[in-house]
Amino acid sequence: MYVAVKGGERAIDAAHAWLADERRGDRSIAALTIPQIREQLALAVNRVMAEGSLYDPDLAALAIKQARGDLIEAIFLIRAYRTTLPRLAASNPVETAAMAVDRRVSATFKDVPGGQILGPTFDYTHRLLDFALMAEGEEPQPAAGAAPAEPAAPADRVPHVTGFLNRDGLIQPEPACDTPPPDLTREPMELPAARPLRLQALARGDEGFILSLAYSTQRGYGRTHAFVGELRIGTVAVEVDIPELGFAVEIGEVELTECETVNQFTGSKTEPPQFTRGYGLVFGQSERKAIAMSLVDRALRWRELGEDSAGVPAQDEEFVLMHCDNIQATGFLEHIKLPHYVDFQSELELIRKLRAAAASDRQQEAAE
Structure with a gap:
């Protein structure tokens, strides 16, 4: 048994060395640097930060490099x-209303205070390979007549679009909560889960899984028809209360993507017909997520809104919350190769x- 263990250790060491060699790739090609990954693969970095629950672009870039581009492995490392x-x-x-906005669009109102800001987006690009990007040392030039980049809107010009509906009582107001929400990273999740805990789980959840569930609601597996009330991307200040000073101090900024959807609601015994909201908030530029x-x-809110369940996966709290975490899923899936x-x-004997x-x-x- 001792010989087998030592042999296993040697095999594992050799596997690690082989992995490092594969990670480096062709030595005639310059190695990727952390700043290159951070700046030029920013959307991958943003996903790792969001699902890893740690806002640090340098560490996320390091994890991507170490994981050879496997984003789930990078999230695990983070x-x-x-x-x-x-x-x-x-x-x-x-305070997302005070966000320094790089992108802000609404599908519900054409003209909103502060304006629609397209920002950096793939929405209007042709899905054609740009071979100019293969030119070593050359940067593709903007098209002739292209407008310069739009500046970020001042913080006092970006009120939430849903606030206009709220003024007329057309959208369900969000209830105030003075108690700190539970921390999913420090306490085990218990079901049924309150909405703050559900939002934490969704924010950390696998983008592909959440995307598939969202798509299912649009195809009819859920009684919702959503409009994007507002989608915004930008930086917000992070403040911490200092007891010795008696006031809050800004300690830095983070980039966030926030989305509020507006959904129809026919009303219930206690609520009048009005719009309701779905909410998403993610680190970095992660608008799909x-x-x-x-x-x-919004699909998971059916019970608190007094709606009937359609019995679809996106409305099944246990199904969604217990299967959306890609690290838990990966661990359980990959353990069967051990x-x-x-x-x-x-089982063979049986x-x-x-x-x-x-x-x-x-x-x-x-014989009979």
């Missing part, structure tokens, strides 16, 4: 590192006994 960090303080809720999150959030020799041998018993029965029936 989460593992996050557990080693001390919790120094809890920040105040960020934020929109999908808001759709699934040694299960004893388990398999027991199958042999069953086959022998079946063969004996057949022989007995033939």
Whole structure:
């Protein structure tokens, strides 16, 4: 047994060395640097930060490099590192109405105070490969007559679009909550889960899984028809209360994507007909995830809104929350490739006994 263990250790060391060699790739090509990944693969960095629950572009870029571009493995690395960090303080809720906006669009109103800001988006690009990007040392030039980049809107010009509906009582107001929400990263999730806990789980959830659930609601597997009330991307200040000073101090900024969807609601015994909201908030520029999150959030609100459940996956709280985490899913899925020799041998022996018993029965029936 000792020889087998030592042999296993040597094999694992060799596998690690081989992985490092594969990660480096062709030595004639310059190695990727962390700044290159952070600046030029920013959307991948943003996903790792969002689903890893740690806002640090440099560490996310390092994790992507270490994981050879496997984003789920990079998220795993970030989460593992996050557990080693001390919790120094809890920040105040960020004020997204004071966001320095880079992108802000609404599908519900054409003209909104502050204007529609297209920002950096793939929405209007042709899905054609741009071979100019393969030119070494050359940057593609903007098209002739292209307008310069739109500046970020001042913080006092970006009120939330849903606020206009709220003034007329046409949208359900969000209830005030003075108690801190539970922390999913420090306490195990219990079902049924309150909406703040559900939103945390969705924010950390796998983008592909959340996207598929959101798509299912649009195809009819859920009684919602959503409009994007507002989608905004920009930076917000993070503040922490300092007891010794008696006031909050800004400690930095984070980039966020926020989405509020507006959904029809026919009313209930206690609520008049009005619009309701779905909500998504994600680190970085992650608008696909934020929109999908808001759709699934609204689907999960059926019970608190007094609606009847359609019995679809997106409305099943346990199904959604217990399966959206890609790290838990990966761990459970990939553990089956580890040694299960004893388990398999027991099942193999059982199958042999069953086959022998079946063969004996057949022989007995033939003899009769």
